[in-house]
Amino acid sequence: MSHGPRSGLAAVSSALLAMSRHLEVRDVLKTIVASARELLDAQYAALGVPDDHGGFAQFVVDGVSEEQWKAIGPLPRQHGILAAMLREARSERLADVRKDPRFEGWPKAHPDLVDFLGLPIRDGDEVIGALFLANKNCERPEGGCGFTEEDEELLGILAQHAAIALTNARLYERSRELTIAEERSRLAHELHDAVSQKLFSLRLTAQAAARLVDRDPSRAKGELQQVAVLAAEAADELRAAVVELRPAALDEDGLVATLRTQIQVLDRAHSARVTFAGHGVKALPASQEEALLRVAQEALHNALRHSGADHVDVTLDRRGGGAVLRITDDGSGFDPSAVRRAGRHLGLVSMRDRASGAGGTLAVESAPGKGTVIEMEVPGG
Numbered sequence: 001m002s003h004g005p006r007s008g009l010a011a012v013s014s015a016l017l018a019m020s021r022h023l024e025v026r027d028v029l030k031t032i033v034a035s036a037r038e039l040l041d042a043q044y045a046a047l048g049v050p051d052d053h054g055g056f057a058q059f060v061v062d063g064v065s066e067e068q069w070k071a072i073g074p075l076p077r078q079h080g081i082l083a084a085m086l087r088e089a090r091s092e093r094l095a096d097v098r099k100d101p102r103f104e105g106w107p108k109a110h111p112d113l114v115d116f117l118g119l120p121i122r123d124g125d126e127v128i129g130a131l132f133l134a135n136k137n138c139e140r141p142e143g144g145c146g147f148t149e150e151d152e153e154l155l156g157i158l159a160q161h162a163a164i165a166l167t168n169a170r171l172y173e174r175s176r177e178l179t180i181a182e183e184r185s186r187l188a189h190e191l192h193d194a195v196s197q198k199l200f201s202l203r204l205t206a207q208a209a210a211r212l213v214d215r216d217p218s219r220a221k222g223e224l225q226q227v228a229v230l231a232a233e234a235a236d237e238l239r240a241a242v243v244e245l246r247p248a249a250l251d252e253d254g255l256v257a258t259l260r261t262q263i264q265v266l267d268r269a270h271s272a273r274v275t276f277a278g279h280g281v282k283a284l285p286a287s288q289e290e291a292l293l294r295v296a297q298e299a300l301h302n303a304l305r306h307s308g309a310d311h312v313d314v315t316l317d318r319r320g321g322g323a324v325l326r327i328t329d330d331g332s333g334f335d336p337s338a339v340r341r342a343g344r345h346l347g348l349v350s351m352r353d354r355a356s357g358a359g360g361t362l363a364v365e366s367a368p369g370k371g372t373v374i375e376m377e378v379p380g381g
Helices: 003-020 025-040 066-072 080-088 149-193 195-212 217-245 250-269 286-306 336-341 348-357
Strands: 042-050 056-062 092-094 116-123 126-136 273-279 311-319 322-329 361-366 372-378
Touching (some): 025 056, 025 126, 025 149, 080 116, 080 126, 126 149, 195 217, 250 273, 250 286, 250 311, 286 311, 286 322, 286 348, 286 372, 348 361
Parallel strands (some): 273 311
Antiparallel strands (some): 042 056, 042 126, 092 116, 116 126, 311 322, 322 372
């Protein structure tokens, strides 16, 4: 008898480790459902996250094919036993769910459920989900349920940790939304400082050209040529800003692919040649990958807007268990100490903050007329 509980606890441990690997809410929900179904050897498992309108904001199933799920139709409402679990916040273990007085049927394409085990997922006093399983893969006792008290206890342990994983995932998504909002705010300031100023200059130059057309056509022609240059620069600034407004696809594509894509777009948008090379870099902790991406974006912004560079080269190489990012330009360069004394930072402070916040270091090498090299190293995980 001692072997059963031990193997059950080992299975719970594996399920908890699986949940802890994910940060996206949808991925956490899928992992909880798959882990519960495997843990208790059930044919079907599902998890619903209620909304504020009597339905479910999210509903994840395991054991049902994509075709079956589409045939079932819309997400269920909060009625029947699901509603009771959410409202009364207690577990339900039934020999035949169809014979329960609260049962209200299901759509035609819905699989036939018999024995049932369900319980709420709680965060303190708040019910944040309902987790349930059906059709235990075992011999059922005469008139009894295939799910046992031990199953209920194990599922209760899983549900407690599922609440933690789900709450953490929600906090992560909220923090990422705040990060995106901060980036959008930063871009708004950049657009005001760069594109708006260029458009203002564009208007003044066009007005000057209009006044000179009759009395000095050659000077008017020169002013119109300047209008064309300013318009092209404003268009470049807008293209670069639009690229940054798109959320970085780090989770889906990884750091190397995300950098390569953004740098290809910048290369097309600017007159300077912008190149990228990545060698042997493995997946890094999410905080380090985001910091490397943001530092690369800031350094590229400086090189393309302020340095007058003809070439900007970005490399990302493996170094030990971590990585080193290097952005090199052949632009006008600057004296870092003079920049600090003048109270201008060219984003250096924010880059150093990002590097140190990710456990890494940032080095800046530059001198007037000598170009600039920015190097950031992170240790990996």
